[in-house]
Amino acid sequence: MGALRLYAAVVASGLRRYATYRASTAAGIVTNTVFGMIIAYTYLALWDERPHLGGYDQAQALTFVWIGQALFAVMMLGMPSGVEAELMERIRSGDIAVDLYRPVDLQCWWLALDLGRALFQLLGRGVVPLVVGALAFPLALPHDPVRWLAFLVAVVLGCVVSFALRYLVAMSAFWFMDGNGAVQMYGIVGTFFSGMLLPLNVFPGAIGDVARALPWSALLQVPADVLMGTHPGRGPLGSYLFQAGWAAGLLGAGRLLQRAATRRVVVQGG
């Protein structure tokens, strides 16, 4: 029970920390709205040419665009810039050794901090672009509040998968020291496979099958399909299982990597 209270406090501190940057949040909203507009128009042209592309009608395609902009900062769908940067800096400087002596679990601590950040980004940078998109274009947003709740569950699970992926990137700093290359590579792969370029159900052939099976589809494609009810033959429960499976697997891999890395720290310390 005490541990739960501790992590709740860490989530709150993550939220508060990001809430301090008000001007930057406002600027982020402008950017997400501008990009949402541009992408929405290109999707309109695309779906004009091929109605029902990827099983989406035009309204659903537009909805996907604006959910993508709303979740952009939450899930770090572009270049990642969340807690993993700070974590890597601590690994580089050696401060991580102090963290390892603390009586809290390292991975859980950073997960809680990142969830606080994600929660703030959802409220701060997510709501406004979605509302602007809904006012400017006909979107396929559900009226059923249960659907919205189901969406929120998928978003939370997606946040955990997003963190688990970036934790792996951060752990690589134990070996490379300078993590910028890994971050950049992650940004490229993540942008491509999350569906930020194009919804994953539009990807042709085998690339599409692979893309939909990879963990990045848990960040945007799955939450969007849960909200619109377009998860083919899977249902919300199947979607949750998919996300939770990746979350557990990736968090476990992060833990293994962390254990291997900590041994190295001891060796380095002499």
Place this chain on the structure above:
Amino acid sequence: MTYRASFALTTFGNFAMTGLEFCGILLMFSQVDRLGGYTLPEIAFLYGTAGSAFGLADLAAGSLGRTGQRVRDGTLDVFLVRPAPVLVQLAADKFALRRAGRISQGLVVLVWSAVALDVSWTPVKVLLVPLLVVSGAAIFTAVFIAGASFQIVAQDAAEVQNAATFGGNALLQYPPTVFGDNLLRGVTFVLPLAFVNWIPALYILGRPYPLDLPRWVAFAPPLVAAGCLAVAGCVWRVALRGYRSTGS
């Protein structure tokens, strides 16, 4: 240039990151033959011209995006006491040659499209291409300068600037037929991004202009660029004169 491996990796990263946008376009064309009535080589031409022009501007003035940060941490004051123009110092600050990745990627697509296009190249059209890229870069540079001026006033607005610069680049990669008339008016008469590549490129492609503009405007970009730079320069001077250090 000391860290050769790191330089190679980040330049490649920049190349790949910008190439990703073109992958998005290729993915779209795996499903359709035309987008907004334009074929793949035509859109690649728009993409290549916008990317090259923006890449040049980003290389020259991209560091201006960090002006707000310099205002906040007070290091702008250091530039003020040095005997060189502040704007030049800011642009040269953290000059990153790795940004060349963006230019080379734009040029690769541009060259490919020029070969693949079904256009009867006249000497005028051929000469218009480098003119387009250079004036386009100048217009984007003016946007960077105006953005930096705004950052001195607003202090933390780097992302708003990104919306105009990176957003503008994303916009110009697609044909104007994709967008609504109000948006087209905005980027023609208010923030004249349409002159970066759309208008001269549409002349080369033999396509109708947006908003029924007369044909000769295809040769206006150098004038528009000069005008933009002049306005941006004035805005910059006003912003810098009104600057008070964070301490006061």
